[in-house]
Amino acid sequence: MLKMTHRLTTELRRLAFEHHDHCFSCNYKFKEADTSHLGYSQNGEPLYLCDGCSKQLKETAVRYYFKPRPYEIPDPSSKLWRYMDFTKYVALLSSGGLYFASADCFEDTFEGAKGFRRNKSRWDEYYLKFFREAIKSPPEGHECKFSDSEIDEQAHKLLRDMGAVGESRRKQTFISCWHESEYESEAMWRLYSSFLANAVAIRTSCQSLYTALGRNPSIDIGRIKYLDMERSYAGVNDSFWRKRRSFEHEREVRAIFSDFRCQESGKITLCDLNVLIEDVFVSPLAPSWFVALVNDINDKYSIKAKVSPSELVEEPFF
Ligand SMILES: [Zn+2]
Incomplete structure (x- = not known):
């Protein structure tokens, strides 16, 4: 068996991250406690392989006991929304990055909790x-x-x-939360804005979020699983992917990374805003001048996304 070199290039980590459940060569679906082999071929190409295919490795970087991910990954085209106050939107554009809050700063004191x-x-x-x-x-x-x-x-x-x-x-886990839905949500406007008339929502997709963040293998993107904490517990390694059933309406998808050195209550992670922001919507209560203002701000920061009024203001007929 080849000695492990622990040489992990970003390409190798990304390959293992993106193919996590399957052998890159034969597509074998890993089971818990199987061994996955990360390394390089004769030509230096990164490889992520099962036991049977591991002979293809010229260099073994590491071997892992396979563990399934503690979360589901939505379809790449799944729509993700983030509702926010206008000031937060301007902060997003001016910082050029997504704000990830540390889990101990969330209003929900059960962030990372194992149970009651x-x-x-x-x-x-x-x-x-x-x-x-x-x-x-x-x-x-x-x-x-x-x-x-x-x-x-x-x-x-x-x-x-x-x-x-x-x-x-x-303190070491940093999170960016999104609402997964095909449609705009009246409830989310109310929940995530302190002044509804000046609120903004951005819409992206799961794939665009991942791409905008630089296909970073250190940032996990997945669905929250809602748990009956009266009857069960979150596992040791999945507590940031579990929430109480009373939060089910949030249909949350989150991006998470760990930083063991950061002492701050949040971190801005630079991202390609023109990839991230596919559409911008303004609140159903926004006056017409507000649409023009958001358009103007977008121009100033070279954001190409279209700004649309809320779909909730369509007029009915009877
Ligand atoms: Zn294989």
Whole structure:
């Protein structure tokens, strides 16, 4: 077996990211705990392969135990919306990038939560049992030399460490939220603007969001799964992809990245705004001069997207 070189170029990381579930050569669908091989061919081309195809590698960068993504990816053409106040829109254009807020700054205090605090004892019990078993059964060739009380102490320490990591991940996880829908939403206008008459919505697609962010393999884009937290918990690695059922109306798709060094409450990630912004809509309560103003601002920042009035102001006939 080739020694791992840990040489991960952006092209290789992007290839593995985009083909995550399948072998790049034979299209085999990976199962949990399969090995995926990342490396390079004889000609230096990046490859992401299953065990069977790994002979094609001239250099192995890394091998991973395959883990399915903790989120679903919408269809590339799925429409995504972001409703905002006009000032936020101007901030987007003038900064030239999308603002990603750190998870601990969200109004929803359950961002990154595993479940309800009052159900924590069940969670603790499960993981204490899991850690005790893991300590008792070390890998082959090793022997467990701990007494029962030492095992218990170690298990409790691991549980505390896991809780501390969960807390700190909230500061290190940065999120940009979108509403997935084919249509404009009356409710979202109200929910995401503080002054409805001057609100703006931008529409993009899942593919355009990914492309505008530079096809960055460090930014995951996926759907939130809504969870009945009374009966279940979010997993250790998927808590930023789970929300309570009471948020289901948001139909959220989010882009997420981690930054373990950033101390800020948010980060602007530069993106190609003309790829990101496919359409701009102004609020159903906006006066006609407001459409002209948004058009004028777009011109100043060389944004090519068309500005349209809200579809909600169409006149009915009876
Ligand atoms: Zn294969």
